[in-house]
Amino acid sequence: MKRALDPFLPVLGVLGLIALWYIAVWKQIVDPVLLPSPTDTFHAMYKGMAGGRLGFDFLMTVERTILSTVIAAAIAIPLGIFLGASERLYRSLEFVIDFFRSTPASAMFPLFLVLFGVGNTTKISVAAFGAALVILFNVSYGVMNARKTRLLAAKVMGASRLRVLTDVMLLESLPQTFVGLRNGVSLALVIVVVAEMFIGSTDGLGQRVFEAQQLFNMPDMYAAIFAAGALGYGLNLMFQLIERTFVHWSGK
Amino acid sequence: MTDGALLSQVAGGVPIGAPLAAATAAPHVTVRGLTKRFGKASIYERFDLDIPRGKLVSVFGPNGCGKSTLINIIAGLIPPDAGEILFDGKPLRAIKFGYVFQNYREALFPWLRSVDNIEYPLKLLKLPKAERRARVERLVAHLGVKIDLNRYPYEMSGGQQQLISIMRALVVEPEILFLDEPFSALDYEMTLFMREQLQRIFIETGTTTVLVSHDLEEAVYLADLVLLLSRGPAQIADYVDFDTPRPRNDATLSEKGFVATKAHCLAVFQREVRKG
Numbered sequence: 001m002k003r004a005l006d007p008f009l010p011v012l013g014v015l016g017l018i019a020l021w022y023i024a025v026w027k028q029i030v031d032p033v034l035l036p037s038p039t040d041t042f043h044a045m046y047k048g049m050a051g052g053r054l055g056f057d058f059l060m061t062v063e064r065t066i067l068s069t070v071i072a073a074a075i076a077i078p079l080g081i082f083l084g085a086s087e088r089l090y091r092s093l094e095f096v097i098d099f100f101r102s103t104p105a106s107a108m109f110p111l112f113l114v115l116f117g118v119g120n121t122t123k124i125s126v127a128a129f130g131a132a133l134v135i136l137f138n139v140s141y142g143v144m145n146a147r148k149t150r151l152l153a154a155k156v157m158g159a160s161r162l163r164v165l166t167d168v169m170l171l172e173s174l175p176q177t178f179v180g181l182r183n184g185v186s187l188a189l190v191i192v193v194v195a196e197m198f199i200g201s202t203d204g205l206g207q208r209v210f211e212a213q214q215l216f217n218m219p220d221m222y223a224a225i226f227a228a229g230a231l232g233y234g235l236n237l238m239f240q241l242i243e244r245t246f247v248h249w250s251g252k
Numbered sequence: 253m254t255d256g257a258l259l260s261q262v263a264g265g266v267p268i269g270a271p272l273a274a275a276t277a278a279p280h281v282t283v284r285g286l287t288k289r290f291g292k293a294s295i296y297e298r299f300d301l302d303i304p305r306g307k308l309v310s311v312f313g314p315n316g317c318g319k320s321t322l323i324n325i326i327a328g329l330i331p332p333d334a335g336e337i338l339f340d341g342k343p344l345r346a347i348k349f350g351y352v353f354q355n356y357r358e359a360l361f362p363w364l365r366s367v368d369n370i371e372y373p374l375k376l377l378k379l380p381k382a383e384r385r386a387r388v389e390r391l392v393a394h395l396g397v398k399i400d401l402n403r404y405p406y407e408m409s410g411g412q413q414q415l416i417s418i419m420r421a422l423v424v425e426p427e428i429l430f431l432d433e434p435f436s437a438l439d440y441e442m443t444l445f446m447r448e449q450l451q452r453i454f455i456e457t458g459t460t461t462v463l464v465s466h467d468l469e470e471a472v473y474l475a476d477l478v479l480l481l482s483r484g485p486a487q488i489a490d491y492v493d494f495d496t497p498r499p500r501n502d503a504t505l506s507e508k509g510f511v512a513t514k515a516h517c518l519a520v521f522q523r524e525v526r527k528g
Contacts, residue, residue, distance in 0.1 A: 149358035152329060156351045157373040157420075167372075171363045249362035252406035 036219045044219035045226060054208060058227050061205040064192045068127035069185045076132040080139025085165060090140050101137055105130035105191050123195035130191050131184035138180025142173030175250040178243040185235050193228060280305035280460045286335035288325060295321055297485035308454050308461040310471035313481030314525050319464045323430045327351050350421025354433040356414040360405040367401035370420045391423050394456060411442035415449060428460045436466060447474060455498050472514045473500060480517060482524045490520045
């Protein structure tokens with residue numbers, strides 16, 4: 001009987017949080033101007049998502065995040081395979097990659113503003129830049145850490161260097177590539193939302209949060225924050241599902 | 253038997269206790285002047301060896317004497333520093349061979365179903381799909397294997413996975429089969445089972461086989477010839493015949509011939525260990 005309830009355990013945390021929230025509003029532990037009730041917040045969220053501004057901004061952020069991740073992946077995956085396949089080349093570039101990977105992408109905004117102006121291109125390219133380095137790093141390591149025995153096994157069966165690369169190395173690197181993609185899309189979302197807040201934006205979830213805060217419309221602001229949270233969680237889940245379908249051997 | 257006596261016997265073309273050898277008296281594999289060093293350590297120094305056709309040769313010796321190195325060099329996984337290895341007078345690239353790794357988990361391709369794993373070397377030979385399937389089916393029937401080959405390797409037991417590895421090595425109909433401690437990652441029960449499988453395969457196919465083993469009982473039980481190596485630089489400490497007819501079974505393990513051969517091998521082994 002206890003076991004049957006196990007799948008519902010995660011719901012408990014959510015219910016607990018909402019209960020605490022209600023209590024905080026009811027007892028006025030937090031200033032009611034700063035913390036609207038859950039009912040008001042979910043109402044604002046429903047209204048916004050069902051044909052309101054929030055829905056539009058949500059889609060704009062989705063579009064920017066997906067686009068920057070796709071651009072990042074298109075550049076970083078082939079490059080990562082190339083670098084990973086020749087370990088000495090990767091070693092010579094490792095410091096550069098690690099350095100820019102460790103540089104907060106937000107510090108690059110001014111540079112990209114100079115390069116691409118205040119439009120959409122800047123937001124997408126900074127996010128793509130950040131995500132690409134994360135993906136590149138993971139793909140390269142995935143290729144470099146391909147099991148030596150597996151490469152030897154292919155070689156001993158008569159596979160050419162190219163066949164070893166396409167038949168073994170690429171597939172060996174897939175689990176690590178997906179780690180990179182998941183981290184990359186999360187980072188891209190962070191950068192896109194920050195960019196929407198501060199780089200002359202008129203739409204997007206970041207803009208929605210910022211605008212609601214400026215107008216002191218707290219239910220709208222919380223609604224936008226939750227929408228951003230749901231988006232981040234959803235993207236992660238999506239990549240996990242894709243991984244489980246295509247990389248069925250991962251971790252086995 | 254001293255090294256010299258053995259070498260002259262082999263060089264003289266006298267078959268080593270082989271009922272079938274009359275038709276194929278020339279050795280299958282000839283290793284001449286093999287030299288291999290790792291840094292300062294000399295593993296092989298002008299090493300000579302003959303492997304007769306259609307025999308199962310077990311390689312046994314002290315730790316670190318280069319048992320695996322020997323078959324890795326013969327199978328082309330490690331280049332020798334010097335020396336010549338010929339198969340019926342031909343170089344390795346001119347022949348078909350199979351190699352089975354100790355670590356089946358890392359040697360199989362987890363993204364391919366077992367049947368596709370077995371087919372992979374045929375794919376490299378550019379055989380059409382139908383022909384590949386037919387070859388695998390023929391091999392399965394020939395060996396009497398009863399496993400669901402549509403499963404992925406990670407869905408199988410260790411023994412089954414290693415059996416898939418062995419089938420992948422056999423599917424090209426190799427002239428020679430190399431096995432590097434193939435059963436040492438398996439539990440004892442599975443090891444005993446796999447020994448029988450390997451013996452069956454050997455009886456069925458008669459493929460020249462070189463087996464590296466760290467288990468003397470296994471080495472003798474499966475072998476036509478036990479190659480005992482000395483510490484590095486490795487020399488042939490002894491090359492022992494074991495001609496008890498196949499199929500061998502549990503009773504073989506307590507027969508006089510087996511016990512005497514194993515005792516002799518153990519004595520040679522311990523002599524070599526003490527030297528080191």
